[in-house]
Amino acid sequence: MPMLTISRGIYVIGGPEISYTYDAYSYMVKIGNEYVIIDAGTGLGFANMLSNILELGIDIRRNIRYVILTHCHVDHAGGAYMFYKLGLPIVMHEADAEAVRTGNTSRTASDMLNISFIPSPVTISLRKDKELNVNGSSITIIHTPGHTPGSISIYFQVFGKNIVAIGDLLGVLRKEWFSNGEEWRKSIEKILALDFDIVLSGHFYERKNPKEIFYSALEHGPTWIN
Numbered sequence: 001m002p003m004l005t006i007s008r009g010i011y012v013i014g015g016p017e018i019s020y021t022y023d024a025y026s027y028m029v030k031i032g033n034e035y036v037i038i039d040a041g042t043g044l045g046f047a048n049m050l051s052n053i054l055e056l057g058i059d060i061r062r063n064i065r066y067v068i069l070t071h072c073h074v075d076h077a078g079g080a081y082m083f084y085k086l087g088l089p090i091v092m093h094e095a096d097a098e099a100v101r102t103g104n105t106s107r108t109a110s111d112m113l114n115i116s117f118i119p120s121p122v123t124i125s126l127r128k129d130k131e132l133n134v135n136g137s138s139i140t141i142i143h144t145p146g147h148t149p150g151s152i153s154i155y156f157q158v159f160g161k162n163i164v165a166i167g168d169l170l171g172v173l174r175k176e177w178f179s180n181g182e183e184w185r186k187s188i189e190k191i192l193a194l195d196f197d198i199v200l201s202g203h204f205y206e207r208k209n210p211k212e213i214f215y216s217a218l219e220h221g222p223t224w225i226n
Contacts, residue, residue, distance in 0.1 A: 003052040006205055007198060009158040013037070013052040014079075020045025022113055024075040024202035027165060028053065028064075029158055032135030037067045037088075038154060038165045039202065040079035042115050049079070061087050065134050066124075068141070070167025071151040072096035073177075074110040074117050076202055081120035089123035091132070093143060096150025097122040106176045107148075126152070144191065146184025146222070147171050153187075155194055164191060165200040170213065172223045181222045188214050 004012040006027075012018060014026030023041035026049060035058060041049060053060065067083045069092040070076055077100050080090050092100065099107035103119035110117040130141045139156035147168045154165040169187055173179030192214050199206040199213065206213060 003055065006200075007158070007161055007207070010163065010198070010200070011052070011056070012205070014039075014041040014045055014049040018045075018052070019048040022075055022115060023079075024073075024168070025200070025205065026079075027200050028056075029156065029163070031065075031137050031139070031156065031158065033063070034065045034135040035063055036065055036134055036139065036154075036156075037083070038200065039070055039076040039167065040067060040083055041076070042074055042113075043079035043082055043118060044115070046079050046082040064088055066091050066132065068092065068152075068154055069096075069100065070153070070165065070202065071148045072099040072104075072108050073148070073168065074108045074113055074115050076167060077108065077120075078110070078115065078117050080122075081118045084120050084123070090120060091124040091126070091141070092122055093141075093150035093152050094125040094127055095145070096148055097125045107178075109177065142190065144169050144187035146180055146187045147173060148177050148179065151187070153191060155196070161198060162194070162196040163198045163200060164194060164196040166191065166202075168202045170201060170217050171203070172225050174225050179222075179224070181224075184222050185218065188218055 009030035027038040103117040105111040199210040
């Protein structure tokens, strides 16, 4: 299936019905004349993702500024090495970066999904919340641990709409991933303090009443799995 357009300048270039069955959603967003990719899928659907990028007439090395990984799990970060080979900088939080660099099977959930993880260098390893410049505009990287220790969210504006990309912030927790329920709650409250119109998650995207999903999550509490 070809890519989807969520809103002006916001594209879904990968996902279960787009690139590969076990890929989380990967997004490409246009900021000025440059693009940022959020999450890289498993790598098994990389050819389809690449085709979707090229369909937009983008010069990959010239027009794509960053590939930002929301966390280390294989459905989000398994394709990082493919993008790195194209010369694109890989950005993520240092608390999850080592798992990507080494391909740790437990931390990346590749053992649970039975998918091989190709280790990838991480170009920019963040230690705290950070502003990144893209074409003269700032995007904000926010540390939102809980699902994993190095989970991040990305807050930015595209054509007048405020967007927050949250990876699997609202996903399940597991001890093998070093998940933390208390940090999960604090991270959700951190996101609720923002003003946003659209939520881009690893497994859904929301345009109508986007804050309600966060309030509902807090009400029901985190879901732990073995």
